[in-house]
Amino acid sequence: MSNIYDTIIVGSGPAGISAAIYLKRYNLNPLVISSGKSALSNTLIENYYGFESISGEDLYNNGIKQAQHLGIEIVTTEVVGLDPYDDMKVITTSGDYHARSVLLATGKARNKLNVKGSxxxxxxxxxxxxxxxxxxxxxxxxxxxxxxxxxxxxxxxxxxxxxxxxxxxxxxxxxxxxxxxxxxxxxxxxxxxxxxxxxxxxxxxxxxxxxxALGSANALDFANHIGMELDKNNNVVVDASFMTNVKGIFAAGDVIGGFMQVSKSVSDGAQAALAIKNYLKNN
Ligand SMILES: Cc1cc2nc3c(=O)[nH]c(=O)nc-3n(C[C@H](O)[C@H](O)[C@H](O)COP(=O)(O)OP(=O)(O)OC[C@H]3O[C@@H](n4cnc5c(N)ncnc54)[C@H](O)[C@@H]3O)c2cc1C
Missing domain, CATH: 3.50.50.60 (FAD/NAD(P)-binding domain)
Incomplete structure (x- = not known):
């Protein structure tokens, strides 16, 4: 098996990159895998601390640059499946990756089927x-x-x-x-x-x-495949340490619902990283 990362983070929006930065600074070895498109595209952010006004795209790119500056590996590809029972495998269109833990920071998952009678x-x-x-x-x-x-x-x-x-x-x-x-x-x-x-x-x-199987796989698809619990609004359910009901799989940001804003996603990512660090100590 190739490299086993401490954590594979799926998503490079505010939640994913914030978690990656904290994990790296805990001297862990995270890999960020992302298809690139974040909810930040085409937005103007005027309510985030420290920026009077910034385009979502600039904020997103700043996050990526900050992560790269710290030496965090970022792979641009699409995740099509997860297999927590096969050495925590993350399946992408460009091959499989393995880790000791996974953080889903894939943004708000929407039900994609909206056809009469469905x-x-x-x-x-x-x-x-x-x-x-x-x-x-x-x-x-x-x-x-x-x-x-x-x-x-x-x-x-x-x-x-x-x-x-x-x-x-x-x-x-x-x-x-x-x-x-x-x-x-x-x-x-x-x-x-x-x-x-x-x-x-x-x-x-x-x-x-x-x-x-419309569009890209999102948290709903991952949940269907691995038995991850969702609430009635299709948000991923996590415990106080941001872990889902599937051991070793964590989630943060819009994907867990609540206040869907950049500030909360950044905070979720940071807290999830701390929880993952503690999890990795014992597992
Ligand atoms: C129109 C609009 C305006 C907004 N305005 C504001 C505002 O003014 N202020 C504010 O604070 N917030 C605003 N938001 C909300 C804010 O953009 C989100 O809360 C924030 O981006 C969520 O961060 P996240 O990291 O959880 O998810 P996202 O930023 O959505 O990132 C999700 C990441 O997951 C990746 N991903 C998903 N599925 C896969 C897959 N299968 N394989 C690989 N990668 C995958 C995506 O490529 C992306 O990198 C706005 C949102 C929208 C849509």
Whole structure:
């Protein structure tokens, strides 16, 4: 196995970078993995201590520069999965990384499926997790909704259970010679007690199951895959030391809800780093 980091921090916004700075200054070895886009993009911040007015982008870039100045390693890639039971593995589109602990600082997680009829069919033919539910659809006719790296990693799992998978890229130009692809936008899913079909403007597709893997993986996806507890607003639940119900996985910033502001994210990151330092002493 390659390098094992003390902590892998997923996210390079205020929470992730603040935690990285504190961990580094505790003489630990953090790695920051981030796809780059933070809630700070396209904002103007005028209520953060020490800055009369600063663009979100400048504040974000200042944080990255400060971390780099301290020698903190930052990798730009997309995290598509976590496996806490395999030497704390963080799975990205450019390979796997391992650590003794993980801090999720991935920002506010939003439910990505918002199509007529879908709400009542989640868990009844609509699944958010190929690893969790793919097994129940062996040999069945499946659809997968999405078009990015996260979808492709979920598709790979589904293809172990059935060869009959159609990718619904929902309006995005997507090509894959190994599977059927429907690019038209989805307008409705139908079914009484169980999913029956999915409709685009011009066609209807009968399906036994639909897996949702839109956009990048967020905390909801991670939670579905590893059994991490969420509250009713889809915020990651943490204890007083910012640890989730999954041992060694911590969370900070907007992803845990509460007052969603830069100041609180920076504070969460600092406190989580202290808690991680103490955790690493005993584990
Ligand atoms: C329009 C708008 C205006 C705002 N105005 C203010 C304001 O005036 N003052 C204020 O204090 N706050 C403001 N906020 C809120 C503030 O931006 C957030 O509270 C803060 O950015 C949260 O920090 P965070 O580190 O928790 O998450 P984020 O800053 O959202 O960072 C999340 C990080 O996780 C990474 N990530 C997510 N998923 C993955 C993945 N699968 N793989 C790899 N990386 C991933 C992202 O790339 C990003 O680096 C505003 C927010 C918005 C949207």
């Amino acid at each position: 709400k009542d069919l989640i868990g009844k033919g609509i699944s958010m997790c190929a690893t969790c539910d793919g097994f129940f659809y062996r040999g069945k006719k499946l659809g997968i909704l999405g078009s990015g790296s996260f979808m492709e990693s979920e598709l790979e799992v589904l293809l172990r259970f059935t060869k009959d998978v159609t990718v619904f890229s929902n309006g995005v130009d997507y090509k894959n010679p190994n599977v059927n692809v429907v690019t038209d936008e989805i307008i409705e899913v139908t079914g009484e007690d169980h999913l029956e079909s999915i409709k685009t403007k011009n066609e209807e597709f009968k399906l036994d199951g639909l897996f949702v």
